[in-house]
Amino acid sequence: MRIIKFERYGAPEVLQYQEVGAQLPADNEVLIRVKAIGLNRAESMWRQGAYVEPVNLPARLGYESAGIVTCVGAGVTHVKPGDAVSTIPSFSLNDYGMYGEEVLAPAHAVVKHLPTLSFEQAVSIWNPYITPYGALIATGLLKANDTVLINAASSSVGVGSIQMVNMMGAVSVALTRTGEKRQQLLDAGAQYVIATEEQDLVAEVMKITDGKGAQIILEPVGGANFPKLISALQVGGTVFVYGGLSTDVTPLPILEVIARKPIIRGYNLFEVTTHPDSQKKAVEFISQGLESGALKPIIEKTFTFDEMVQAHHYLEKSQHLGRIVVLVD
Template sequence: MARVVTFSEYGGPEVLDIKDVDIAAPGPSEVRIRVKAIGLNRAESMWRSGKYVEPVKLPARLGYESAGEVDAVGSEVRHVRVGDAVSTIPSFSLNDYGMYGELVLAPAHAVVKHESFMSFEDATAIWNPLITPYGAFVESGALRPGDAVLIPAGSSSVGIGAIQVAKMVGAVPIALTRTSAKRERLLEEGAAHVVVTDEQDLVEEVLHITGGKGAQIAFDPVGGSTFPKLVAAMAEGGTILVYGALSDEVTPLPMLEVLAKRIVIRGYNLFATTTDPVRQKAATEFIFDGIRKGALKPVVARRFMFDEIREAHRELEKNQHFGRIVVTV
């Protein structure tokens, strides 16, 4: 028996329950992990409220990223063994596995040994925040040295990761944030410029920064009423990578401007990278190498205890944190 987080109906953080559940022995291609830390993603909030990209099979579990020690392995697992320190990469359906628990089963392909210099908390703050921009910018070859890249929700864990990855490849990260409260932190994390969208004109500022050319790339998890401003701030032939839909507003599409500027709008998620063994290995090597060199680093905003999972989700949905929210088990 182990305690795991479940929910039986859609709703706010209050629908989350902690229950005692029998955790089976791992199947041939599974790993059982005794969890030490969990990293929270906005996707899990959307999953809990029934607003994610796939239907939820209720009652449900949730959680993509955890870190801990291997408790048992399936007969076909060779890359990790009992006692290893590991973390999990988002590369599976939450209808099949959930990492919010004291003891969890994970598909072997999602389990990675993490470096000895990393804490369990840090290990839950690197994969989604860094693989997401790695796949979008580096693996795809979309972002080139000198390119200006707009990063809405710059203080989110993926936003910070995007700043770090963009800077690492020699691009010019322009972080967008609603208020000036996080401006200095964003500059400290590597943003070349910060645009405070509630206080400054987004398009005017970006055109000023880029000498009137506009940005080559925008990396947007928000959508909503700001989207036409992103289009207006793009260079001719620029690309907007949409990887989330955090706004509840309708997202207008300024068709004539998209046509006139030949803007490319692409949907993107990290699963194409994380579910392919070769691409996942390249991503993890890039990230571990960046961490060793100090170019990439996990940023933990707040820590909660396992019994505070509802409070952790409430904090997640305030959108006021800087970096990753971590739950210690």
Template sequence: MSRIVQFTAPGGPEVLEFKDIDVPMPGEGEIRIRVKAIGLNRAESMWRTGEYIEEVKLPARLGYEAAGFVDAVGSGVTGFKKGDAVNTVPAFSQNQYGMYGEVVLAPASAVVKHPPNLSFEEASSIWMMFITVYGAFVEAAKLKTGDVVLIPAASSSVGLASIQIVNMLGATPIALTRTKAKRQQLVEAGATHVIVTDEQDLVSEVMRITDGVGARVVFDPVGGPSFGKLIKAMTTGGILLAYGALSEEPAQLSYLDLLIKLPTIMGYTIWNTTGDAVRQKAAVEFITKGLSSGALKPMIDRIFSFDEIVDAHRYLEKNNQFGKIVVTV
């Protein structure tokens, strides 16, 4: 028997409940994993409230990232055996699989070998954030040396991963944060510049930093009233990748600014990369190389126990973390 987490109605963290289930042997193309750590993601919070990009089928499980040991392998699975240390990457629907559990099933296509220099807690924190950023900057934006990148919500796990990969690629990260409380942490995390948007004028600061040129790439998870300011802060012909909708207010922008800046505005999700086996493999190799060299590092804010999963979700929704929230099992 294994304890898993599910919910039978959408709502706040309190709808999460434990359930004892008998986890079957893995089917064809599946791997059964004995979980040691779970990484939490904003996508799972949105899934729980019914506000995600995919319709939830109730009762529902949840969770994309887990680290642990292979417990059994299904038919047709190669490259993995019982006892191997492994991680899962977000490459499946939560309507089909959920990683919040003591023992879970996962599609072999979403399982990768555990980076040997990381703890289970660290490994459960890396794949959503680094693959998301890899796909945006390497595949979509084709980031190059000398580019300037604006990173709103820079203290989130994806924001911090963005700073690291921008630096790894030889570009310049400008971190955006609402208050000055996290300014020094962002500098220590590798941000070349930090703009405190509640105190500084975003557009004029970017133009000052770039000598009036603007940023070629913007990676925005917020939207809302500040969206138009991001357009104004871009260079002509730049690219804005929208990968979230943290603001509940409508995005605001001027059509005239679109004609002046001529930006490419794209919606982006991690599925662009993990939905293709070849692209996922390239992403995993890039990230593994960065982890080995020290250019990429896990950033964990706080660790909860599995019994504290409701509290962990409450903490996630406060938006005060600096890095990833992890749950040990």
């Protein structure tokens, strides 16, 4: 079986395929024959040494895989060989990596997904839906009719956020750089779309909210536009910062902060996924949304396992809408 690793930081070409011998799960581990892998921008940042956690080289990578359990270690009772499962991001990439034809995963990260889901769909649900779930639902912050600004809305988390906001009876406002993806975002469920490089972001939000501003902003970008987001926020509103896709300096607009009194909160899905009770509630909530049809994973493009370098290049173009999936034969 092959896994993927890297020995130095850099472009996707640093990814290397390595043959590994037979693997056996230790206590509380699960061995999975992988069928599909879901790509996350966090893995691109990890490969470049630009993630929130230091990387121990040589390194593995990959948070989300789906496949068939082939073996379980002592203490594992919730899954068994032959089960179709997927993995939830709830571990350090210094400890485990899901890029492989057969991988070991910590038992707490392995769940049986809905049997109606394909393997491609199963790797397109956890990060895209748990991320907004933790910010909006687990906190109890989102209320019906609230307006939520969703930056980088065409990402898999962005699309998942649109669907979850709509599911809760709130108002989803997709933010995208240009109007190129406007219709795609509307088709994906966004109630409003604002092209931030072509429209006046603050003016458009004030039109939508009758001058009140948005209650919540989901922000994975940062950079020069951050002050505009603060200006588009309701007094006392909350900004969940869960990424730093922009390499530009992020200014803090002091006077707007004084005027709007925002809550600027650093956030990541590990707040939910690393605690058994909260992870269980998230899985149940998302599964109910999938069963009802309110949540529908959108897959933009698939690659083969041998095309992982090309898949990472495609991911980093930021031109996709929805999930990029790598299929493993």
